[in-house]
Amino acid sequence: MPETARQIADDLRARIESGELLPGDRLPGEPSLVKTYGVAKMTANQALKILVSEGLAVARPGSGTYVREFRPIRRVANDRLSKSRWNAGRSIWSADVDQRPLVTDVQVYEAEAPHQIGRLLNLEPGVPVIVRSRKFVVEDRPVRIATSYLPADLVRDTAIAQPNTGPGGSYARLAELGAEPVHFAEELRARMPSEEERAALDLATGTPILEICRTAFTEDERPVEVNQMLLDAGSYVLEYRLSS
Amino acid sequence: MPETARQIADDLRARIESGELLPGDRLPGEPSLVKTYGVAKMTANQALKILVSEGLAVARPGSGTYVREFRPIRRVANDRLSKSRWNAGRSIWSADVDQRPLVTDVQVYEAEAPHQIGRLLNLEPGVPVIVRSRKFVVEDRPVRIATSYLPADLVRDTAIAQPNTGPGGSYARLAELGAEPVHFAEELRARMPSEEERAALDLATGTPILEICRTAFTEDERPVEVNQMLLDAGSYVLEYRLSS
DNA sequence: GAGTGGTCTAGACCACATC
DNA sequence: ATGTGGTCTAGACCACTCG
Numbered sequence: 366m367p368e369t370a371r372q373i374a375d376d377l378r379a380r381i382e383s384g385e386l387l388p389g390d391r392l393p394g395e396p397s398l399v400k401t402y403g404v405a406k407m408t409a410n411q412a413l414k415i416l417v418s419e420g421l422a423v424a425r426p427g428s429g430t431y432v433r434e435f436r437p438i439r440r441v442a443n444d445r446l447s448k449s450r451w452n453a454g455r456s457i458w459s460a461d462v463d464q465r466p467l468v469t470d471v472q473v474y475e476a477e478a479p480h481q482i483g484r485l486l487n488l489e490p491g492v493p494v495i496v497r498s499r500k501f502v503v504e505d506r507p508v509r510i511a512t513s514y515l516p517a518d519l520v521r522d523t524a525i526a527q528p529n530t531g532p533g534g535s536y537a538r539l540a541e542l543g544a545e546p547v548h549f550a551e552e553l554r555a556r557m558p559s560e561e562e563r564a565a566l567d568l569a570t571g572t573p574i575l576e577i578c579r580t581a582f583t584e585d586e587r588p589v590e591v592n593q594m595l596l597d598a599g600s601y602v603l604e605y606r607l608s609s
Numbered sequence: 610m611p612e613t614a615r616q617i618a619d620d621l622r623a624r625i626e627s628g629e630l631l632p633g634d635r636l637p638g639e640p641s642l643v644k645t646y647g648v649a650k651m652t653a654n655q656a657l658k659i660l661v662s663e664g665l666a667v668a669r670p671g672s673g674t675y676v677r678e679f680r681p682i683r684r685v686a687n688d689r690l691s692k693s694r695w696n697a698g699r700s701i702w703s704a705d706v707d708q709r710p711l712v713t714d715v716q717v718y719e720a721e722a723p724h725q726i727g728r729l730l731n732l733e734p735g736v737p738v739i740v741r742s743r744k745f746v747v748e749d750r751p752v753r754i755a756t757s758y759l760p761a762d763l764v765r766d767t768a769i770a771q772p773n774t775g776p777g778g779s780y781a782r783l784a785e786l787g788a789e790p791v792h793f794a795e796e797l798r799a800r801m802p803s804e805e806e807r808a809a810l811d812l813a814t815g816t817p818i819l820e821i822c823r824t825a826f827t828e829d830e831r832p833v834e835v836n837q838m839l840l841d842a843g844s845y846v847l848e849y850r851l852s853s
Numbered sequence: 854g855a856g857t858g859g860t861c862t863a864g865a866c867c868a869c870a871t872c
Numbered sequence: 873a874t875g876t877g878g879t880c881t882a883g884a885c886c887a888c889t890c891g
Contacts, residue, residue, distance in 0.1 A: 369861075375804070394876065405862045410877070418662055418814075420801040426877045427870035437798065442851055455729050457796050457822040457837075481701050551849040552701050554681065555799035555817045555842035557664040560619070570662075573799045573817035573842070578701040593701075598799035598817070605795040605849050607686055613880075638857065649881045654858070670858045671888035 369404050373412035381421055381432055388434040392422060418571040420599065433569070433599075438503060440596075441604045442551065458602050466501035466508065471528045473497050475517050482514045485580050485591045493517035495526050497535070500565070507566050508600040514591045519544065535590070536581075544589045546581035553577045555598060566597050573598040613648050617656035625665055625676055632678040636666060662815040664843065677813070677843075682747060684840075685848045686795065702846050710745040710752065715772045717741050719761050726758045729824050729835045737761035739770050741779070744809070751810050752844040758835045763788065779834070780825075788833045790825035797821045799842060810841050817842040 377393070380386045393401070398409035413430045416422040424430045437458065478486065478494040486494070494514045501509040513535070515525060524531045525538050536546055558566065558574045566574065575596040580588050621637070624630045637645070642653035657674045660666040668674045681702065722730065722738040730738070738758045745753040757779070759769060768775045769782050780790055802810065802818045810818065819842050825834040 368859095378804075396875080406864085407879090408861060410879085411860085413877080418801065419803070424877060425870080427868075428876065429870095430877075442849060455731075455824075457725050457729060458798065485699050485701060487699075547853055549849075549851045549853070551847075551851070553797075553847040553849070554702065554845065555819050557662070557815060557817065559663070560622075571801060573801065575799050580699075601798065603795075603797040605686065605793075605797070605851070607793045607795070607849070607851075609687065609791055609793070612878095640856080650883085651860090652880060654860085655879085657858080668858060669889085672857065672890075674858075 369402065370408050370411040370415065373398060373402055373404070373409070374415035377412070377416055378419075378421060381416075386432050388432050390432045391429045392416070392431065394429055417569070420569075420571045420573075423569045435599060437600055437602045438508065439602050439604060442549070442606070456602075456604070466503045468499050469502055470500040471497070472499070473526060473528050475521070475526070478514065482591050482593075485578075486514065486516060486588050488516060495520050497525070503600070506597070506600065508597045510562075510565060510595045512593045514593075515539075515589060519589065539589055544583050544587070546589055547584050548582035548586065549579055550582070551577055551579045553603075558595075562595060566595065568597055569599070575601060575603070613646065614652050614655040614659060617642060617646055617648070617653070618659035621656070621660055622663075622665060625660075630676050632676050634676045635673045636660070636675065638673055661813070664813075664815045664817075667813045679843060681844055681846045682752065683846050683848060685850070686793075687850055700846075700848070710747045712743050713746055713751075714744040715741070716743070717770060717772050719765070719770070722758060726835050726837075729822075730758065730760060730832050732760060739764050741769070747844070750841070750844065752841045754806075754809060754839045756837045758837075759783075759833060763833065783833055788827050788831070790833055791828050792826035792830065793823055794826070795821055795823045797847075802839075806839060810839065812841055813843070819845060819847070 386392065392413065395406055395409040395413065398404065398412060399406050402409070413422065413424065417424050417430070421433055422430050423433050474496055475493050476496050478488055478492055480490070482494065483490060483492065495517050496512065496514055498510070498512040500507055501511070519542065520526055520538070523538050523542065525535045530538055539545055554576050555573050556576065558568055562574060563570070568574070575598050577594040577596065579592045579594070581590040581592070582588050630636065636657065639650055639653040639657065642648065642656060643650050646653070657666065657668065661668050661674070665677055666674050667677050718740055719737050720740050722732055722736055724734070726738065727734060727736065739761050740756065740758055742754070742756040744751055745755070763786065764770055764782070767782050767786065769779045774782055783789055798820050799817050800820065802812055806818060807814070812818070819840040821838040821840065823836045823838070824832050825836070826832050
């Protein structure tokens with residue numbers, strides 16, 4: 366009877382979904398599965414790998430395989446009406462609200478605009494941009510990597526070209542330049558991370574990432590910033606509020 | 610020298626990212642990898658599985674393993690100001706714009722509101738809702754599953770309780786009831802699908818899904834619909850336009 | 854019928870975590 | 873020191889696709 370690994374995974378998944386095994390609990394190990402199901406060790410290994418690849422479990426070599434804990438952060442993208450209280454406090458997924466993250470690995474440099482970015486910023490090919498990249502850490506977990514691109518001619522001599530952008534951040538500086546961002550377009554997709562991205566976000570295998578590319582526009586619809594973000598999908602719930 | 614499977618996967622990934630292997634191309638098969646790398650068949654198998662799990666390749670048993678093709682659909686969530694043309698035509702990911710999908714598997718029935726849904730709709734526990742679920746197919750691919758919940762007392766005697774909601778769809782019917790949805794709150798997360806969801810969306814292994822829960826509100830901020838959607842992440846780019 | 858990916862076995866060695 | 877997951881081997885059988 367083949368299909369054994371899948372069946373073992375199905376059993377364990379059922380025990381997780383029924384609540385018999387709770388988040389953080391240790392799953393039966395490989396030797397245990399070998400005994401109870403009478404399979405080879407590698408089959409047991411693959412059964413556990415299935416659960417890991419589904420994002421239901423996390424393997425900790427040398428210790429065991431554990432039911433994954435899902436404690437996401439809520440990121441709210443506000444539209445102008447969102448100060449009103451519709452939907453206040455009601456949500457489908459429980460999530461911590463917007464803890465202030467630790468910002469690390471700040472890098473700022475000037476470079477030629479990558480092709481796609483240049484198009485979004487409405488720049489001629491080869492025009493320089495200021496690139497700001499940084500990593501956000503919550504509870505010792507790296508959860509987000511962000512890279513911003515701004516026209517160098519606009520911001521070169523401001524705090525935006527420094528690691529520390531000052532009070533209010535780069536948007537406050539843009540406002541001082543008469544280029545306050547007020548419209549935003551976000552493009553979003555989800556995919557599996559590359560090996561590199563997995564390492565940078567310290568992702569468990571089987572966790573997808575959310576990739577967001579946000580363009581910020583001034584009141585007169587001039588693009589002034591492109592922000593590319595990579596989020597650990599296991600750490601985020603995104604919220605959008607819209608009015609038609 | 611362990612780590613062999615990963616290294617083989619790295620090699621192949623590099624050949625994909627360099628453009629030597631194009632979307633749709635066939636990767637070297639297991640027997641070929643066994644020869645060129647001098648490894649066991651199962652190691653070759655696992656190397657290919659790594660690429661599949663990363664979403665870079667698709668295995669077609671009996672035929673080969675192929676570089677995945679990514680041809681997403683664009684879904685635009687408009688804010689009320691977005692009729693203006695900012696960002697017009699510029700986007701970071703190429704995507705077909707909103708082809709009209711085929712709607713299949715329509716099911717409509719009345720049931721007690723699930724706990725979470727009831728809370729979002731601001732209903733007392735146990736109050737009945739009309740449930741509408743359907744599947745959207747584009748180019749023979751199922752790409753989206755949607756389940757809507759509406760207060761039964763509001764819509765029971767309308768076309769919304771029928772499979773065919775008539776011209777303009779259920780929102781037009783709600784408008785006729787004086788309950789036109791004008792505000793929307795979307796909660797969004799990405800995760801790996803369950804086996805069931807994988808089957809329903811006909812997903813290649815290694816493809817994440819986007820899970821969206823959208824609540825629709827009337828002008829006076831009354832929730833009138835909750836729509837839970839599951840999207841094949843490989844088939845969608847989402848776009849949000851916001852103003853602050 | 855030949856070739857493909859999918860899976861299983863039985864045994865082995867490793868690095869690591871935990872005690 | 874023991875137990876854990878991670879990986880590899882060499883060989884096997886299966887169901888499937890394709891020419």
